[in-house]
Amino acid sequence: xxxxxxxxxxxxxxxxxxxxxxxxxxxxxxxxxxxxxxxxxxxxxxxxxxxxxxxxxxxxxxxxxxxxxxxxxxxxxxxxxxxxxxxxxxxxxxxxxxxxxxxxxxxxxxxxxxxxxxxxxxxxxxxxxxxxxxxxxxxxxxxxxxxxxxxxxxxxxxxxxxxxxxxxxxxxxxxxxxxxxxxxxxxxxxxxxxxxxxxxxxxxxxxxxxxxxxxxxxxxxxxxxxxxxxxxxxxxxxxxxxxxxxxxxxxxxxxxxxxxxxxxxxxxxxxxxxxxxxxxxxxxxxxxxxxxxxxxxxxxxxxxxxxxxxxxxxxxxxxxxxxxxxx
Amino acid sequence: xxxxxxxxxxxxxxxxxxxxxxxxxxxxxxxxxxxxxxxxxxxxxxxxxxxxxxxxxxxxxxxxxxxxxxxxxxxxxxxxxxxxxxxxxxxxxxxxxxxxxxxxxxxxxxxxxxxxxxxxxxxxxxxxxxxxxxxxxxxxxxxxxxxxxxxxxxxxxxxxxxxxxxxxxxxxxxxxxxxxxxxxxxxxxxxxxxxxxxxxxxxxxxxxxxxxxxxxxxxxxxxxxxxxxxxxxxxxxxxxxxxxxxxxxxxxxxxxxxxxxxxxxxxxxxxxxxxxxxxxxxxxxxxxxxxxxxxxxxxxxxxxxxxxxxxxxxxxxxxxxxxxx
Amino acid sequence: xxxxxxxxxxxxxxxxxxxxxxxxxxxxxxxxxxxxxxxxxxxxxxxxxxxxxxxxxxxxxxxxxxxxxxxxxxxxxxxxxxxxxxxxxxxxxxxxxxxxxxxxxxxxxxxxxxxxxxxxxxxxxxxxxxxxxxxxxxxxxxxxxxxxxxxxxxxxxxxxxxxxxxxxxxxxxxxxxxxxxxxxxxxxxxxxxxxxxxxxxxxxxxxxxxxxxxxxxxxxxxxxxxxxxxxxxxxxxxxxxxxxxxxxxxxxxxxxxxxxxxxxxxxxxxxxxxxxxxxxxxxxxxxxxxxxxxx
Numbered sequence: 001x002x003x004x005x006x007x008x009x010x011x012x013x014x015x016x017x018x019x020x021x022x023x024x025x026x027x028x029x030x031x032x033x034x035x036x037x038x039x040x041x042x043x044x045x046x047x048x049x050x051x052x053x054x055x056x057x058x059x060x061x062x063x064x065x066x067x068x069x070x071x072x073x074x075x076x077x078x079x080x081x082x083x084x085x086x087x088x089x090x091x092x093x094x095x096x097x098x099x100x101x102x103x104x105x106x107x108x109x110x111x112x113x114x115x116x117x118x119x120x121x122x123x124x125x126x127x128x129x130x131x132x133x134x135x136x137x138x139x140x141x142x143x144x145x146x147x148x149x150x151x152x153x154x155x156x157x158x159x160x161x162x163x164x165x166x167x168x169x170x171x172x173x174x175x176x177x178x179x180x181x182x183x184x185x186x187x188x189x190x191x192x193x194x195x196x197x198x199x200x201x202x203x204x205x206x207x208x209x210x211x212x213x214x215x216x217x218x219x220x221x222x223x224x225x226x227x228x229x230x231x232x233x234x235x236x237x238x239x240x241x242x243x244x245x246x247x248x249x250x251x252x253x254x255x256x257x258x259x260x261x262x263x264x265x266x267x268x269x270x271x272x273x274x275x276x277x278x279x280x281x282x283x284x285x286x287x288x289x290x291x292x293x294x295x296x297x298x299x300x301x302x303x304x305x306x307x308x309x310x311x312x313x314x315x316x317x318x319x320x321x322x323x324x325x326x327x
Numbered sequence: 328x329x330x331x332x333x334x335x336x337x338x339x340x341x342x343x344x345x346x347x348x349x350x351x352x353x354x355x356x357x358x359x360x361x362x363x364x365x366x367x368x369x370x371x372x373x374x375x376x377x378x379x380x381x382x383x384x385x386x387x388x389x390x391x392x393x394x395x396x397x398x399x400x401x402x403x404x405x406x407x408x409x410x411x412x413x414x415x416x417x418x419x420x421x422x423x424x425x426x427x428x429x430x431x432x433x434x435x436x437x438x439x440x441x442x443x444x445x446x447x448x449x450x451x452x453x454x455x456x457x458x459x460x461x462x463x464x465x466x467x468x469x470x471x472x473x474x475x476x477x478x479x480x481x482x483x484x485x486x487x488x489x490x491x492x493x494x495x496x497x498x499x500x501x502x503x504x505x506x507x508x509x510x511x512x513x514x515x516x517x518x519x520x521x522x523x524x525x526x527x528x529x530x531x532x533x534x535x536x537x538x539x540x541x542x543x544x545x546x547x548x549x550x551x552x553x554x555x556x557x558x559x560x561x562x563x564x565x566x567x568x569x570x571x572x573x574x575x576x577x578x579x580x581x582x583x584x585x586x587x588x589x590x591x592x593x594x595x596x597x598x599x600x601x602x603x604x605x606x607x608x609x610x611x612x613x614x615x616x617x618x619x620x621x622x623x624x625x626x627x628x629x630x631x632x633x634x635x636x637x638x639x640x641x642x643x644x645x646x647x648x649x650x651x652x
Numbered sequence: 653x654x655x656x657x658x659x660x661x662x663x664x665x666x667x668x669x670x671x672x673x674x675x676x677x678x679x680x681x682x683x684x685x686x687x688x689x690x691x692x693x694x695x696x697x698x699x700x701x702x703x704x705x706x707x708x709x710x711x712x713x714x715x716x717x718x719x720x721x722x723x724x725x726x727x728x729x730x731x732x733x734x735x736x737x738x739x740x741x742x743x744x745x746x747x748x749x750x751x752x753x754x755x756x757x758x759x760x761x762x763x764x765x766x767x768x769x770x771x772x773x774x775x776x777x778x779x780x781x782x783x784x785x786x787x788x789x790x791x792x793x794x795x796x797x798x799x800x801x802x803x804x805x806x807x808x809x810x811x812x813x814x815x816x817x818x819x820x821x822x823x824x825x826x827x828x829x830x831x832x833x834x835x836x837x838x839x840x841x842x843x844x845x846x847x848x849x850x851x852x853x854x855x856x857x858x859x860x861x862x863x864x865x866x867x868x869x870x871x872x873x874x875x876x877x878x879x880x881x882x883x884x885x886x887x888x889x890x891x892x893x894x895x896x897x898x899x900x901x902x903x904x905x906x907x908x909x910x911x912x913x914x915x916x917x918x919x920x921x922x923x924x925x926x927x928x929x930x931x932x933x934x935x936x937x938x939x940x941x942x943x944x945x946x947x
Binding site: 029033034036037039040041043044047048050051052054055057058108111112114115116119121125128129132134135136138139140141142143144146147149150151183186214215216217237240241243244245246247250251278281282285286287293296297300303304307308310311314315 | 331332333335336337340341343344345347348351352354357358361424427428430431432435436440443444446447448449450451453454455456457458460461462464465466504507511535537538541557558561564565566567568571572576598601602605608617618621624625628629631632
């Protein structure tokens with residue numbers, strides 16, 4: 001039984017209240033506030049519309065011009081667009097270049113990320129390393145491409161590409177392009193690994209140290225497997241960037257059909273030149289040499305499909321990364 | 328000396344990190360070394376204007392393959408100006424739009440729209456620039472050329488430059504769409520990490536949600552706003568492929584004195600210039616010139632990062648709890 | 653009202669008739685003697701808010717069941733009870749903060765000066781009924797900006813700093829902070845000590861000139877010295893505003909409260925003056941809680 005003092009009678013019981021709607025809350029807003037909200041809505045929806053427009057446009061145009069034969073034939077010379085073949089070579093080129101880049105950037109990125117998060121002494125070097133990686137993340141890809149030209153056209157690295165009879169190193173090969181693309185993907189992997197490791201609370205590490213495990217063993221056996229979804233996310237983000245890059249390909253891959261150098265089976269392709277979907281699109285656009293818009297649309301469709309798939313995979317893996325709970 | 332596992336690992340990893348850092352610093356050094364002849368020959372007039380940049384580039388290239396004195400003279404102002412215009416235009420528009428969209432995404436959008444908008448932002452961020460360029464050159468450029476530029480406008484500038492749809496407007500529009508997703512993602516992350524206690528405290532004082540969001544959340548997220556802007560600027564600076572396809576390939580400095588027509592004038596920024604002249608790398612003076620442009624780009628990106636870092640520092644004063652006063 | 657019976661007191665010797673199943677009167681922390689109360693000035697008591705048959709559920713789980721009590725200016729009302737008994741939910745209902753939770757539903761009515769608060773604009777209501785939270789949450793601005801925050805938002809045109817100075821100083825004085833920070837109002841608020849931050853939050857809440865001040869365990873994160881200062885402040889403030897304080901610290905409630913409402917499992921078990929509840933509670937459950945049988 002509760003004891004009550006006298007209470008002024010109130011209005012009759014009103015039982016309907018749930019959470020109030022925006023409309024009710026916005027009644028007390030000023031005009032500027034409401035205009036602001038309106039702008040936010042407008043821009044948000046415009047943004048969605050632009051994305052939808054781009055994707056739909058490429059979808060429609062791509063479907064109009066793509067033929068299954070394009071996926072399995074190589075480009076060849078011809079007079080009309082229907083005679084110039086497909087883009088199998090470029091597709092293979094994209095895959096090769098992505099594999100090389102991730103093959104290098106993946107392990108390297110994990111190593112650097114681990115060092116930054118788990119060791120990181122002396123402090124000065126850690127700061128320099130972080131700043132350098134940040135500089136790399138912000139560097140224009142053309143600049144990296146030029147650096148690649150400098151690097152791979154030099155004598156010592158001539159074995160990675162063709163050296164012609166005058167002793168001039170050609171400097172363009174899958175190796176060259178892949179290496180520089182690894183530099184492009186590196187900051188993404190490093191950042192993802194580092195943040196993933198920093199998100200693991202200390203008590204997990206302490207539990208492992210208390211059992212007598214060394215730092216490196218803890219990292220290898222406990223921490224790295226734990227951040228595997230993050231690593232996969234970072235890697236796939238890197239692949240996304242690598243697959244979409246054009247400037248480095250144009251400068252470091254040469255624009256030829258897939259042709260190998262030398263006779264060793266795998267190495268010859270890697271030392272050789274080729275092209276990728278991005279350079280194919282670039283060349284077939286009206287501003288490029290070949291000017292075949294239909295082919296460009298078809299190839300763009302395929303490229304966009306690859307990027308979309310990667311995005312979905314990143315989404316899924318990112319969700320799995322977020323589901324990890326530590327406490 | 329018998330090293331423990333940990334010490335060995337630290338040494339190896341440290342050496343690896345050292346190696347990468349040395350490589351990257353060497354990159355800086357090499358590029359500067361290759362760029363030096365071009366800067367040395369031109370001095371400060373490298374950055375100035377004078378003469379047709381295209382003709383200068385051509386003569387530089389020719390002098391490399393011919394026998395005779397090597398030409399280095401270049402006045403790169405038209406390209407610098409073009410880069411400045413496209414970058415600042417795109418980042419300015421993108422900043423405003425991205426802030427609103429990020430606010431919308433974090434707070435004011437209803438759940439179903441939120442679920443659609445987030446993947447949309449991520450998707451747009453990962454579309455390759457060559458595809459943006461393709462859409463630009465096949466859709467936007469003809470649209471501008473055929474529908475937006477009138478004959479009288481064309482006639483008014485014919486003696487100087489041809490207007491054909493490859494224009495500043497197309498470049499800025501597409502660059503805005505390219506940089507917006509990056510900014511939105513970083514802004515949204517910053518806005519989400521505002522402590523709930525502050526927002527609740529403001530609401531409990533009788534301030535409505537919109538103003539709470541702007542006064543507290545946006546103010547707190549200012550470092551993220553700076554970071555996003557710097558990153559977007561860096562991306563815009565380094566964009567070569569899309570700009571090459573869309574902004575025209577003429578070394579022309581758009582002239583604001585022309586009024587609105589300036590939007591329709593073609594130009595070519597620093598990064599697209601490198602791309603256009605990659606065949607010229609075999610000619611030494613051309614190579615030096617291109618490396619000089621690359622050095623300028625790299626230096627600008629670095630300066631941007633520094634400026635961003637410097638601007639963020641005083642903001643930290645009010646946001647972190649210190650010791651007992 | 654269903655109350656489960658508390659566990660039976662263990663008897664030492666079953667056949668000793670003198671062993672009684674009553675909470676032993678021991679020399680332990682005796683809450684039943686009211687500790688030294690802060691010096692009180694007799695105040696004029698005016699009824700400000702009335703809660704009538706108020707219930708709140710979160711997605712079907714009832715948090716507050718059918719509570720009715722008055723809130724008066726001139727006195728401090730303490731809501732006490734074990735964790736999860738609904739006192740914080742009741743407090744947050746008074747300024748409609750419960751509406752921020754999506755799945756909250758409510759029934760009954762609460763009135764402020766005779767007007768049903770659900771008919772008021774939420775933002776207008778929250779300026780008349782302000783709240784101070786458990787964790788001090790000053791905004792990441794200077795002290796001056798923190799206190800002036802509400803004043804700036806209330807004005808239709810941005811007021812100049814000089815115009816705000818008087819109001820800011822007044823609020824800081826009422827919160828007992830002016831002496832300590834008068835020298836430097838541009839100091840970042842987050843650099844103050846915990847107690848000072850909490851007083852700043854009180855000053856911020858007072859700057860809006862509220863009629864009711866809600867305090868959600870304001871001292872639970874503070875050291876005893878700061879707690880004492882804030883308690884004295886609360887007792888002084890009750891003359892100007894109605895104060896409702898949620899606390900799990902029974903000694904604190906007995907030190908500062910005029911009326912006490914004891915809640916258990918969402919229901920209002922007992923409401924009465926502090927003296928009554930702590931010394932001669934009518935309900936057995938109240939007596940048990942107050943003497944520490946359960947918490």
